[in-house]
Amino acid sequence: MSKSSRSPQLRELPLADDPLASCTPLAREPMSADQAAQVVPLLKAIADPARLRLLSLVLSHEGREACVCDLTPYFDLTQPTISHHLKVLHENGLLDREKRGTWVFYKARPQAMAALGSLFTSGTLDPAANDLAGAGA
Amino acid sequence: MSKSSRSPQLRELPLADDPLASCTPLAREPMSADQAAQVVPLLKAIADPARLRLLSLVLSHEGREACVCDLTPYFDLTQPTISHHLKVLHENGLLDREKRGTWVFYKARPQAMAALGSLFTSGTLDPAANDLAGAGA
DNA sequence: CCGGCGCATCGACGCATGCCAATATTGACG
DNA sequence: CGTCAATATTGGCATGCGTCGATGCGCCGG
Numbered sequence: 110m111s112k113s114s115r116s117p118q119l120r121e122l123p124l125a126d127d128p129l130a131s132c133t134p135l136a137r138e139p140m141s142a143d144q145a146a147q148v149v150p151l152l153k154a155i156a157d158p159a160r161l162r163l164l165s166l167v168l169s170h171e172g173r174e175a176c177v178c179d180l181t182p183y184f185d186l187t188q189p190t191i192s193h194h195l196k197v198l199h200e201n202g203l204l205d206r207e208k209r210g211t212w213v214f215y216k217a218r219p220q221a222m223a224a225l226g227s228l229f230t231s232g233t234l235d236p237a238a239n240d241l242a243g244a245g246a
Numbered sequence: 247m248s249k250s251s252r253s254p255q256l257r258e259l260p261l262a263d264d265p266l267a268s269c270t271p272l273a274r275e276p277m278s279a280d281q282a283a284q285v286v287p288l289l290k291a292i293a294d295p296a297r298l299r300l301l302s303l304v305l306s307h308e309g310r311e312a313c314v315c316d317l318t319p320y321f322d323l324t325q326p327t328i329s330h331h332l333k334v335l336h337e338n339g340l341l342d343r344e345k346r347g348t349w350v351f352y353k354a355r356p357q358a359m360a361a362l363g364s365l366f367t368s369g370t371l372d373p374a375a376n377d378l379a380g381a382g383a
Numbered sequence: 384c385c386g387g388c389g390c391a392t393c394g395a396c397g398c399a400t401g402c403c404a405a406t407a408t409t410g411a412c413g
Numbered sequence: 414c415g416t417c418a419a420t421a422t423t424g425g426c427a428t429g430c431g432t433c434g435a436t437g438c439g440c441c442g443g
Contacts, residue, residue: 187404189420193402193422213420230366325390328390
């Protein structure tokens with residue numbers, strides 16, 4: 110029910126050919142538009158060089174947290190821009206935000222990383238790890 | 247050497263606190279701008295609902311390959327748009343392109359998925375899996 | 384040889400996004 | 414209470430990107 114007119118010759122391989130393709134949830138079954146709409150914001154959030162590095166910097170920092178003044182010197186960007194990117198990461202549940210005195214600390218959320226990793230490795234999107242979307246805004 | 251003036255109180259945790267953060271390459275060490283520039287195009291490629299679903303559709307199809315006429319009916323997009331998205335996925339090494347007669351088949355590249363997954367799970371970016379950038383263009 | 388079909392390319396349009404300068408806000412400190 | 418430091422917000426600008434319609438190209442059947 111997928112062909113248009115004259116169906117092209119298909120390889121009717123029973124799947125389970127190479128190890129990778131049969132275990133990642135992306136390959137288990139066609140992802141629905143709703144599922145995609147859930148995950149894409151997360152991917153968009155890390156699909157930026159500054160944000161990906163920010164995330165990595167926070168993750169590799171002591172206590173997996175860092176204040177803005179720790180992160181800014183790593184970039185050629187202005188402080189408002191860094192702040193903007195951190196906001197995006199926060200609104201998508203990738204970073205927690207905690208104000209301590211004058212400083213604002215951003216802390217990594219392992220669940221978010223797990224949710225992203227599960228796209229490529231583990232079982233289907235874990236709904237428990239998916240609630241991370243409710244963190245921001 | 248990272249504080250600005252009066253250093254805020256830091257948690258000097260020796261890391262290795264929870265299982266996840268210490269094993270993903272993003273958390274091992276601060277990602278360099280060059281590394282980010284390598285990975286970001288891949289992330290951008292899948293950070294789109296249509297492209298993510300296309301990738302999933304191909305991955306879950308028989309033989310992990312599909313022709314355009316198989317994919318188009320899943321979307322409310324025009325054929326040129328689908329073709330454009332497939333081109334993006336191809337240029338970033340996520341899909342292989344093979345013309346068989348009238349039809350063009352797009353086939354998943356496991357190495358690309360592995361490269362992406364390694365961001366969140368395995369060791370640092372595998373250079374062997376990274377050559378996938380040279381597939382397109 | 385010709386008509387149709389599958390797919391790609393092109394050009395244009397509108398919206399989203401990254402960036403900065405300027406300014407506002409919040410908390411610490413005297 | 415006034416000032417300064419750290420961070421967030423705003424507004425505006427330029428670029429990027431997703432989308433479509435129109436069109437071009439290659440392959441197959443008649």
